[in-house]
Amino acid sequence: MPIQAVVFDAYGTLFDVYSIGALAERLYPGQGSAISTLWRDKQIEYTRLISLSDPDGEHGSRHYRPFWDLTRQALRYALQRLGLPLSDAHEEALMAQYAQLTAFPENHGVLQTLRGRGMTTAILSNGNPEMLASAVQSAGMADLLDHVISVDGVRQFKTMPVAYGEVARHIVAEKSDVLFVSSNAWDVLGATWFGFTTLWINRQGLPFETIGRRPDHTGSDLRAVLDVLGLVA
Amino acid sequence: MPIQAVVFDAYGTLFDVYSIGALAERLYPGQGSAISTLWRDKQIEYTRLISLSDPDGEHGSRHYRPFWDLTRQALRYALQRLGLPLSDAHEEALMAQYAQLTAFPENHGVLQTLRGRGMTTAILSNGNPEMLASAVQSAGMADLLDHVISVDGVRQFKTMPVAYGEVARHIVAEKSDVLFVSSNAWDVLGATWFGFTTLWINRQGLPFETIGRRPDHTGSDLRAVLDVLGLVA
Structure with missing residues (x-):
């Protein structure tokens, strides 16, 4: 068994980003699901636009802003798009x-x-260290x-290789000896291209992406x- | 009036990508709108994942595939995601x-x-030359x-600067003397960051993105x- 470390994506994989839909539903009745979906999609889109638009900045993207922002x-954006009123109190509640x-x-x-079992464990996330x-x-x-690794150090987001490369600053192992685990198909796609051994946690029974290589492994929850x-709990 | 050339995005700006929803609706009753939305979103997502995952490849991204593919x-993906049957005949009809x-x-x-009026006109598109x-x-x-410019020459997609940079291989003008026109807010965002003077055609009355600079101009259709x-038709 060559795997020396297990590196997890955070948002969507360890933490349930859609769990926030319940609060969104209380604050904006009938719109909780739409808010949480649009919010998540736009959050990810912004990471990509920022990295794409300055991919070879010397100190990361000059458009970089922490994931929290x-x-x-x-x-x-999600609230405006759905025609819902912005409110400082609601915003603070949802962000909290x-x-x-x-x-x-x-x-x-x-x-x-x-x-x-003595396995090294870590997070690699688009999130900034504070969040x-x-x-x-x-x-x-x-x-x-063992490690909570943020892309904030390189000011670029996944799926840029430089973002996955942050793992090597904390864990000494061949890429293929790192098991990278994510519920996000796009993240698994990028990590597979990068060279990690990959596991896609497909909680929702979705099809995998129709480009790129299939992940090395697929499962339905973190177990x-x-x-x-080859471990038993 | 310093503008020397008008460069249009193609898909979504000159050509109505959602017009395909009517055919999709005939082939998959009740699902036309869902298909066309998911299809479009995934198409754009794939361009981004490909460019992000190899941003500094010597000859573009090694994951590059023509936009048609x-x-x-x-x-x-869209059909699988919606649980709809794949069919060669339907696929060919939609692609045609x-x-x-x-x-x-x-x-x-x-x-x-x-x-x-003697204005230079061009397309700059993620589409490959054949399509x-x-x-x-x-x-x-x-x-x-005057010019139909594809990112295919650099094998990277918008919003990478190298993609917008293809305009300069065809049109000699300062960036800010190029009016870049797109219906896609993300494209306008990238083009504004790149340095073009920008016009967002907001046909659907959407909010603009909540990151980046506002476009220089906004309108509701191509007029x-x-x-x-300052021209009259």
Whole structure:
């Protein structure tokens, strides 16, 4: 078993970004699902536009803004797009919830098992360090992760190779000896192209992307990590 | 009036990509709108993932594939995602329609006026040359455009600067003396960052993106080009 480290995406993989739909629904009845979907899509789109538009900036993209700021701007866009009133109080409530997203239920057990077997565990996320620290803390995962790695150090976002490359600054291992785990098909696609061994957590039973290489492994929840590694919980 | 050339985005700006929804609706009753929206979103997403994942390839992205191929792969994804049956016949019908999209009704008149005043006109598109030639031909615009410029030459997609930079290989003008016109807010965002003078054709009354600089001009259909240039039709 050559895998030496398991690196997780954060938002969507360890933390349930759509769990925020319930609060959105209370604040904007009938629109919770639309808000959370549009908010998420726009948040990701902004990371891409920023990296694409200055891919070879010497210190990252000159358009770089921390993911927390982009998350806020994406929320504002989503509300405007849906014709819903902006409100400082609602915005603060939703952003506060975003700082403390629900973790998927099986995640703690999986991380505990990995740690118990001496496996190196880490997050690699588009999130900036402050928001990641908050999320990890409130999910009670601080003791279960060796490294919480942010793309903020390179001021470019996934799926740029320089973003995945941040893992190597913290974990000494061949790319193919790193198991990269994400629920986001696009992230798995980029990580596979980058050279990581990949596991797609396909919680919603979606088709995989129709370009690129298939991920090395696919599972329906985070317990698939243990299957891939031949571990039992 | 310093503007020396007007450069148009193609898909969504000159050609109505959602016009294909009617055929999609006939082939998949009740799903036409969902297909055309998901198809378009995925098509654009694939261009971004390809460029992001190899931004500094010597000859463009090593993952580059012509836009026509990505359009087909995006269609397949959309149908799978919606749980609809793939069918060679339906796929060919939809792709054939995509090769001959409807032009927005006011576009001919605007292009004719521009040409009549001696303005240089061009397309800059993610589309590959073959599909652009087909679209331009079937829309009857071949005599109305000085240049049909594809990003295929650099094997990277908008909004990468190298893609917008292709304009300079065909048109000698300062960036700010080029009026870049697009219905796609993300394209206008990228073009504004690149340095073009920009006009966003906001046909659907959408909010602009909440990051980046506002476009220099905004209009509700292509006739806004004439307003910006101080021309009357």
